Amino acid sequence: MTASATPATAARLAAEEGRGRRTPTRRRRVQHPWAIVAFVGPFAAMFVLFYLIPIGVAVWQSLLVVEREGTYGTATEVFGGLRQYELVFQNEAFWTSVGRVLLFGIVQVPVMLALALLFALLLDSPLIRGKKFFRLAFFAPYAVPGVIAAIMWGFLYSPNLSPFQALTSQVNLLSADFVLWAIANVVTWVFVGYNMLIIYSTLLAIPQEIYEAARIDGAGQARIAWSIKIPLVRPALVLTAVLSIIGTLQLLAEPQTFRSFSSAVTSTYTPNMTIYATSSIPNVSLAAAFSVVLALATFILSFTFLRLTRRKGADA
Amino acid sequence: MSTAIGPDATSAMPAVNPRGVDRHGDMPSVGRGPRESILSRTGAMLVMAVFTLYFLVPIWWLLVASTKSRGDLFSTNPLWFADFRLFENIGALLAHRDGVYLKWILNSLLYAGLGAVVATILAAMCGYALAKYRFPGRETIFNIVLGGVLVPATALALPLFLLFSRVQLTDTFWAVFLPSVVSPFGVYLSRVFAEASVPDELLEASRLDGAGEIRTFFTVSIRLMFPALITVFLFQFVTIWNNFFLPLIMLRSEELFPVTYGLYAWNSTVNQFPELRTYVLVGSLLSIIPLIITFLLLQRYWRTGLGTGALK
Numbered sequence: 001m002t003a004s005a006t007p008a009t010a011a012r013l014a015a016e017e018g019r020g021r022r023t024p025t026r027r028r029r030v031q032h033p034w035a036i037v038a039f040v041g042p043f044a045a046m047f048v049l050f051y052l053i054p055i056g057v058a059v060w061q062s063l064l065v066v067e068r069e070g071t072y073g074t075a076t077e078v079f080g081g082l083r084q085y086e087l088v089f090q091n092e093a094f095w096t097s098v099g100r101v102l103l104f105g106i107v108q109v110p111v112m113l114a115l116a117l118l119f120a121l122l123l124d125s126p127l128i129r130g131k132k133f134f135r136l137a138f139f140a141p142y143a144v145p146g147v148i149a150a151i152m153w154g155f156l157y158s159p160n161l162s163p164f165q166a167l168t169s170q171v172n173l174l175s176a177d178f179v180l181w182a183i184a185n186v187v188t189w190v191f192v193g194y195n196m197l198i199i200y201s202t203l204l205a206i207p208q209e210i211y212e213a214a215r216i217d218g219a220g221q222a223r224i225a226w227s228i229k230i231p232l233v234r235p236a237l238v239l240t241a242v243l244s245i246i247g248t249l250q251l252l253a254e255p256q257t258f259r260s261f262s263s264a265v266t267s268t269y270t271p272n273m274t275i276y277a278t279s280s281i282p283n284v285s286l287a288a289a290f291s292v293v294l295a296l297a298t299f300i301l302s303f304t305f306l307r308l309t310r311r312k313g314a315d316a
Numbered sequence: 317m318s319t320a321i322g323p324d325a326t327s328a329m330p331a332v333n334p335r336g337v338d339r340h341g342d343m344p345s346v347g348r349g350p351r352e353s354i355l356s357r358t359g360a361m362l363v364m365a366v367f368t369l370y371f372l373v374p375i376w377w378l379l380v381a382s383t384k385s386r387g388d389l390f391s392t393n394p395l396w397f398a399d400f401r402l403f404e405n406i407g408a409l410l411a412h413r414d415g416v417y418l419k420w421i422l423n424s425l426l427y428a429g430l431g432a433v434v435a436t437i438l439a440a441m442c443g444y445a446l447a448k449y450r451f452p453g454r455e456t457i458f459n460i461v462l463g464g465v466l467v468p469a470t471a472l473a474l475p476l477f478l479l480f481s482r483v484q485l486t487d488t489f490w491a492v493f494l495p496s497v498v499s500p501f502g503v504y505l506s507r508v509f510a511e512a513s514v515p516d517e518l519l520e521a522s523r524l525d526g527a528g529e530i531r532t533f534f535t536v537s538i539r540l541m542f543p544a545l546i547t548v549f550l551f552q553f554v555t556i557w558n559n560f561f562l563p564l565i566m567l568r569s570e571e572l573f574p575v576t577y578g579l580y581a582w583n584s585t586v587n588q589f590p591e592l593r594t595y596v597l598v599g600s601l602l603s604i605i606p607l608i609i610t611f612l613l614l615q616r617y618w619r620t621g622l623g624t625g626a627l628k
Contacts, residue, residue, distance in 0.1 A: 030451045035529030039445035040457065043438040043503060050495040051464055054475030061478050119367070127360035136612055137368045140375065143607040145558045147576045148600045151583050152374050155381070155597070163377055163394035189371065197618060221356070250470040253560035253576075260584045275474055276565060284478060291474045298471070 062289035077285070084289035093268040094290060098249075098297070100180065101270050105248035108184040113240055115188070116195035117233075121225045123196075124203040135200070139193035146190065146253035153186045154261035176264035183254050191247075195240045202236040203229060238309050242302045249298045252276070375604075382601045386594055405598045417599055419571055420578040424557060424603075426489075427574050431496035432553040436545050439499045439552075443506025444537060448514060458507065464500030473561035480566065491566040492574070496556045502548040509544030510537070547617045557607070575603045 030036070065080030088094060119138060123131050141149065155161050157173040167173075173182045206229070214224050252272040258265045268274040271294045279287035377394060383402040384392065392398040409417055446458050476495050480486045514537045522532040538545070563577040573581065579599050582592045611618070 030449075032449060032529050033451070036445050036449050036451050038530060039441040039449075039533070043442035043498070044457070046438060046494075046498045047461070047464065047500070050476065050498050051467065051472065051500075054472055054479045057478045057482070058475035115367075118363070122360050122364060125360070127357050128364055129361070134364050134368065136615065138371050139611070139615065139618075140608055141371055143611040144375075144604050145560075145576045145607075147560055147580045148604055149374075151579065151596060151600055152378050154583075156374060156377060160390060161394065163373075189374070193371065246466070246468050250468050252470055253558075253580075256560070256564070257580055257583065260586060272470055272561065276561070279474055279477065279565065284481075287474055288478060291471065295467075295471050298468075299466070302466070 058288045058291050061285055062292050064285050066285065080285075084285050085293070087286055088289045088293050091274075091290075094271065094274050097268055097271050097274050098294075101248055101251055104180055104184055104251070105245060107181075108187060109241065109244045109248060111184075112188045112192055112244065113195060113237065115192050116240070117199055117230070117237065119192070119196045120199035120203055120233075121229060123200050124229070125221045125225065127221060135197070138196055141190050141192075142194045144190060146186075147257050149186050149190050150183075150254040150257035153182070153189070154258060157182055158261060174258075174262035174264065179258065179262045179264045182262075183251075183258060186254050187247075187251075191244070195244070198240055199233050199236050202233045206232055234309075238306065241309075242305060245302050245305060246298055249294065249301065375608075378597060378601050378604075382594075382598045384594075386591070389594070402598075405594055406602070409595045409598045409602075412595055416570060417575070417578070417595070420573050420575040421603065423572060424574040424576070427492055427496060428553050428556040431493055431556050432549050434497040435499040435502055435552045436549045438497060439502030439548055440506045440538065440541060440545055441533070443503045443508075444510045444514070444533060444541070446503070447507045447510035448516070448519065448537075458503075461500045461503045464498075465504055467500075469555060469559050470561045473559075473565050476562065477565045486566050487568045487572065489572060492563055492572070495562065496552075496559070499548065499552045499555075502552060505544055505548050505551075506541065509541050513540045513544070543617065546614065550614060550617055575599070579603070 062084050063079060063081060064077045065083050066075050067078050068075050119134075122128055123135060128134070144152070154174075156163065157168060159165070159168045159172065162168040171178065173179070210228060210232075211224055214228060219227070250272055251270045255265050255269045256273055256276075259267075259269075267277040271290065275287050275290045275294070278290060373395070380395060380397055381389060382405060383400050384398055385401050388398040388401075442461075446454055472495065476491075477486060480491045485491050518536060518540075519532060522536055523529075527535070557574075557576070560576060560580070563572075563574055564580075567573060567577065570578070570581075579596055582599070583596045586592050586596060
């Protein structure tokens with residue numbers, strides 16, 4: 001499948017070509033061939049077994065259809081070409097779920113990254129004290145797995161358990177109107193600190209001398225942040241954005257857990273929940289076709305985003 | 317400007333000089349522009365304080381809720397202690413269904429702990445070879461591995477399920493464990509760090525001494541790469557610990573569940589069995605405390621890894 005080769009190009013772009021092109025290797029005998037096999041072999045074998053072959057199996061499975069002799073006859077799988085993909089494109093529930101996570105991503109990803117950037121800049125500025133404490137406190141939620149975070153917030157939202165009853169008795173955060181944003185808050189809570197740390201590490205790697213001239217010219221912290229720091233952390237922002245887009249399309253643990261708190265979360269609420277529900281019917285061929293379409297959509301979206309941000313970067 | 321943050325400098329820095337302290341504290345104040353006004357200092361601190369509450373109150377609530385009896389959970393102040401029953405609650409949790417919770421914790425430690433150790437060793441060897449040896453196909457292998465970095469664990473769950481059901485190994489320990497030992501991101505990080513921290517001269521010296529390649533790796537190189545390998549281990553540990561789709565789709569037998577999936581299963585039936593609510597809360601608390609402590613202790617390794625990932 002193309003997904004194995006093409007994201008490589010995307011990752012390369014994201015990597016901002018840190019490493020200079022190596023001089024072409026001269027034709028000569030490879031030294032220590034057995035050592036190389038011993039070092040690369042084990043990983044390569046596991047990678048082929050548990051990355052490449054499963055992807056191949058999924059693509060193959062998505063091309064099969066089940067045929068029965070009569071209504072109760074034995075089922076056999078036969079090659080059906082792209083018939084499953086026709087079903088995918090006719091499946092309204094699936095496309096509704098794709099639309100839902102896109103809406104989620106358009107709102108949640110910018111909010112989360114804006115917060116992460118703000119905190120990273122504040123940590124890197126001389127404006128605050130107790131940096132170590134804030135860094136730890138903001139990063140701590142990342143240690144909470146998605147399922148556990150969803151369980152905690154599910155209780156916090158529920159009208160009779162919540163410490164914020166002033167709010168939860170007025171608005172039902174678990175109703176169909178709000179539950180998507182209630183989940184967005186859970187995801188934001190977990191990942192802001194992680195993204196903050198990525199951006200902050202990039203800021204720490206910038207040598208102080210770069211700011212000297214600006215300081216001498218009398219630029220304040222806000223001005224330094226806007227004109228120097230933000231452009232310099234652009235690669236980190238692009239990376240976090242791409243990772244977040246991928247994560248959003250793959251949303252599963254939090255909404256799946258929320259099903260026990262809110263009846264508004266259906267079994268096909270997100271694409272991955274649709275895949276899971278379809279595979280447990282069981283209709284594995286259709287589930288496989290969903291998976292392939294979702295993987296391609298994820299790839300196209302992150303690649304497009306990388307291209308767009310690249311072009312803008314070139315103008316600057 | 318681009319020379320100042322050249323790629324070699326930045327990739328080497330975290331490896332040889334992992335920073336644990338903030339630099340700004342030591343900055344001399346001479347030559348600094350205008351002093352920051354009280355107003356912007358107060359504003360900045362206020363923002364940070366408000367968000368500290370946002371990040372920590374849910375965890376505080378979980379801690380408080382875990383200490384309460386079922387009745388107190390609904391009738392007392394959710395953010396402060398009532399009758400302190402934490403240890404009774406823990407005892408009841410551990411006794412529930414013949415201690416299945418402990419079994420889940422052990423499973424999680426096996427999947428994530430052992431899985432991440434194996435993944436780190438495999439990734440270290442492969443990344444090291446990609447950095448230190450010249451051979452045809454090297455860049456191709458590296459590019460395919462980079463492609464693997466962009467494939468999220470969730471996207472592989474169904475394909476893995478299809479594969480394992482063909483060989484009838486779903487609902488076994490191996491169905492969750494084996495896929496977890498592959499870490500393309502680990503290979504990427506190991507390569508970057510091996511290039512930065514294992515000098516070729518040292519390898520030559522070791523060869524002159526008559527040590528074999530593999531021996532050199534396990535006695536010399538792996539020590540130099542050690543900080544990077546802790547980072548690889550941490551990332552993979554968290555990836556496995558948080559992976560929800562794989563156990564969800566693979567496992568049916570309760571005794572094979574990792575703790576997150578077990579708590580999810582209990583939480584899904586909380587409406588029929590209200591006594592499970594306390595177990596879910598206490599179980600959640602117990603499962604995240606070790607993680608939070610490890611995270612905080614090893615935080616500088618996180619930053620090392622994240623910084624490298626973002627800059628390259």
